[in-house]
Structure formats: C-alpha cells, structure tokens
Amino acid sequence: MDTVVQWNIRGLRSNFEELKLLQNRSQSAVVALQECRLGEGQVPPRGYTLLLPQGGxxxxxxxxxxxxxxxxxEIDLKTGLHAAAATISLEKTLTVCSLYLTPNSPV
Incomplete structure (x- = not known):
C-alpha cells in the first residue's frame, strides 16, 4: 500500500539522512514537507522528484x-501562501498539498 507522509522537517539539509531513512523504511509515494529551508544545489533523495511552490x-x-x-x-495554486500541490495517481487519484504558514501569518 502506498503512503503519504507529512513532516515539518525544520531544514532539509540538517535532516537529510533521517529523511532518507524514513523513505527507505516507508517507501512512501509522497512526502509533504514544511520548513524545508532549501539551499543552493540541494537535491531530492534518490528516487524522488521535488516539487516547489509555483514561482517560489x-x-x-x-x-x-x-x-x-x-x-x-502539478497544481498552480495562484496564491501568495507557501504551498506546493499536485494530483497523483496511486490506488486512487489524490490531491496532495503541502502548506506552511509562518508564525505571524493571519489565518
């Protein structure tokens, strides 16, 4: 069974090894990440495609x-929010969105 995982990673670079371990164990189809803090040259773990917010x-x-x-x-959300979304096909078709609201963001 395919899984979808959500993780407020608080820095992809600082938690990259843990992310690879999680993906090796869970074989998740999708990982929704928040607080990525991607750096120059940052690449996704092997076997995965990285989707960022449109125009982000x-x-x-x-x-x-x-x-x-x-x-x-990929879905273009046309919003100023920090959000990435896609429709994916697993056993069923799902729409998955990763959204990050800064602590000072109005809701």
Missing part, C-alpha cells in the same frame, strides 16, 4: 517529494 524561491518553506514513477500533475 529556492528556499521555499513547503515542498512535495513524489516517488519517481508516480503519475502526477
């Missing part, structure tokens, strides 16, 4: 990691 900066706070081979269609 490299240091984006939200991202989706989608296992290679998973059918997906």
């Amino acid at each position: 900066s490299l240091g984006g706070e939200a991202a989706l990691l989608i296992r290679n081979g998973t059918r997906l269609s």
Whole structure:
C-alpha cells in the first residue's frame, strides 16, 4: 500500500539522512514537507522528484517529494501562501498539498 507522509522537517539539509531513512523504511509515494529551508544545489533523495511552490524561491518553506514513477500533475495554486500541490495517481487519484504558514501569518 502506498503512503503519504507529512513532516515539518525544520531544514532539509540538517535532516537529510533521517529523511532518507524514513523513505527507505516507508517507501512512501509522497512526502509533504514544511520548513524545508532549501539551499543552493540541494537535491531530492534518490528516487524522488521535488516539487516547489509555483514561482517560489529556492528556499521555499513547503515542498512535495513524489516517488519517481508516480503519475502526477502539478497544481498552480495562484496564491501568495507557501504551498506546493499536485494530483497523483496511486490506488486512487489524490490531491496532495503541502502548506506552511509562518508564525505571524493571519489565518
């Protein structure tokens, strides 16, 4: 069974080894990440595609990691929020969104 995992990672670089371990154990189809703090040259773990918010900066706070081979269609949310979204096909078709609201963001 395919799984979807959500993690406020608080820095992809500082938790990269833990992320690889999680993916090796869970074989998750999608990982929704918040507080990514991506750096220059940061690459996704082997076997995954990294989706960032449309028009977002490299240091984006939200991202989706989608296992290679998973059918997906990226969604342009047309919002100022830190959010990445895609429709994916697993056993069923799902829409997955990773959203990060800064502590001072109005809700």
